[in-house]
Amino acid sequence: MIDEKILLSLKYWFTEYVKGFYSENADFQQNIDMKVEHTRRVCREIIDIGKSLSLSQKELFLAEAIALLHDVGRFEQYAHYQTFVDYYSEDHAELGVKIIKSNGVLINSDEPTRDLILRTILYHNRAELPKDETERCLFFSKLLRDADKLDILRVVTNYYQENNGKRNEAIELNLPDLPGISDNIYADLLAERIAKAKDLKTLNDFKLFQMGWIYDVNFTRTFQLIRERHYLEKIRNALPKTERVLKVYSKIKTFLEQGCQEIY
Numbered sequence: 001m002i003d004e005k006i007l008l009s010l011k012y013w014f015t016e017y018v019k020g021f022y023s024e025n026a027d028f029q030q031n032i033d034m035k036v037e038h039t040r041r042v043c044r045e046i047i048d049i050g051k052s053l054s055l056s057q058k059e060l061f062l063a064e065a066i067a068l069l070h071d072v073g074r075f076e077q078y079a080h081y082q083t084f085v086d087y088y089s090e091d092h093a094e095l096g097v098k099i100i101k102s103n104g105v106l107i108n109s110d111e112p113t114r115d116l117i118l119r120t121i122l123y124h125n126r127a128e129l130p131k132d133e134t135e136r137c138l139f140f141s142k143l144l145r146d147a148d149k150l151d152i153l154r155v156v157t158n159y160y161q162e163n164n165g166k167r168n169e170a171i172e173l174n175l176p177d178l179p180g181i182s183d184n185i186y187a188d189l190l191a192e193r194i195a196k197a198k199d200l201k202t203l204n205d206f207k208l209f210q211m212g213w214i215y216d217v218n219f220t221r222t223f224q225l226i227r228e229r230h231y232l233e234k235i236r237n238a239l240p241k242t243e244r245v246l247k248v249y250s251k252i253k254t255f256l257e258q259g260c261q262e263i264y
């Protein structure tokens, strides 16, 4: 169980841990700040979604603890490799689990809770959730994945709107900014499937790939927040208005509208 006191101590640990990565290099510090801010917002999103599902206060504390710790591996990853791209460095979820264990962060929680938190973190960036997990673990994994996606959509849409052509190599895959959408990406998204990272060839592919995360959204509240914040439109506006882009947008938009109507 995670109670208010344990959650507070986890927040204190997180704040102190992150201070160890502060730097006088402005770009470096900006990337650290970005992940701290992301963590704070994922905590808020997970509580919002959790409340929409009428979770108990006890479960909301647990959900918040999961959100607080989910990206703890990002700091070490950036310090070591200067990138947030797992493909160029290492799996930040696995790294996070190692850090939580070696720092004894969850020492005050009972074993089942500790285990649940670690597994949820481990699964949060996987293409698919494992089939052989408990209902409870899958539920909290879905909560985290929705909260995380919501905030990544905020980060990327801000980035596309405000970067004025300046690219941040830490959050991009260094894909060339060429016109056109690759065939496999297009086919998957039209078939309401999550596109595959290995098929990404251009920055436009990457933007559409992010739009397609909607196919992996689990909760009605998440769909509603995506709609309220116009994330799909913001990504579409950062893309050329080609036939392929408009077709994919319209398909995904319909999927979003349906998701908003579902009753949970």
Ligand SMILES: [Fe+2]
Pocket: 038, 042, 070, 071, 148
């Ligand atoms: Fe995250």
